[in-house]
Amino acid sequence: xxxxxxxxxxxxxGVDRRRVLNWFLGTSFGxxxxxxxxxxxxxxxxxxxxxxxxxxxxxxxxNDVEFREKAFKIVRFGAEPVIVVxxxxxxxxxxxxxxxxxxxxxxxxxxENRLWCNCHGGAYDLQGRNVAGPPPKPLTPYKVxxxxxxxxxxTIVVSKA
Ligand code: FES
Numbered sequence: 001x002x003x004x005x006x007x008x009x010x011x012x013x014g015v016d017r018r019r020v021l022n023w024f025l026g027t028s029f030g031x032x033x034x035x036x037x038x039x040x041x042x043x044x045x046x047x048x049x050x051x052x053x054x055x056x057x058x059x060x061x062x063n064d065v066e067f068r069e070k071a072f073k074i075v076r077f078g079a080e081p082v083i084v085v086x087x088x089x090x091x092x093x094x095x096x097x098x099x100x101x102x103x104x105x106x107x108x109x110x111x112e113n114r115l116w117c118n119c120h121g122g123a124y125d126l127q128g129r130n131v132a133g134p135p136p137k138p139l140t141p142y143k144v145x146x147x148x149x150x151x152x153x154x155t156i157v158v159s160k161a
Pocket of ligand 1: 099100101102103104117118119120121122133134135
């Protein structure tokens with residue numbers, strides 16, 4: 001008592017409201033930052049893809065890749081896109097369809113008889129060599145076998161070179 005009817009109470013030892021409030025705000029801010037950063041990091045970091053366990057894939061029949069029509073087909077070889085092309089000489093070739101410049105998917109320009117990357121104008125000949133534009137190296141080759149099955153059109157089988 002201080003003589004005017006008031007009673008002062010000493011703070012309890014170990015209990016400091018300011019420290020509790022700071023701890024609460026600090027952990028809340030940490031949780032907020034974590035809840036924002038974690039999804040961003042998951043989005044930015046590409047998922048690990050399993051290496052292709054396949055030795056070969058079928059890319060349809062020879063009738064599916066007619067030079068007179070589209071003349072190429074893109075198939076999945078595990079996680080890798082592979083382009084199968086029937087050139088003007090009617091021979092089949094297959095390469096990784098991933099451009100060696102910045103990983104766009106290449107197509108086939110029938111008129112020029114070459115593989116073409118639309119992203120920055122990169123070009124490859126039918127031996128897979130980079131012949132124009134920014135690609136720094138050739139495409140990875142794959143092997144093509146034509147498997148006869150009776151009287152049906154031959155099946156295109158792509159395997160690692
Ligand atoms: S990604 Fe193919 S030329 Fe740039």
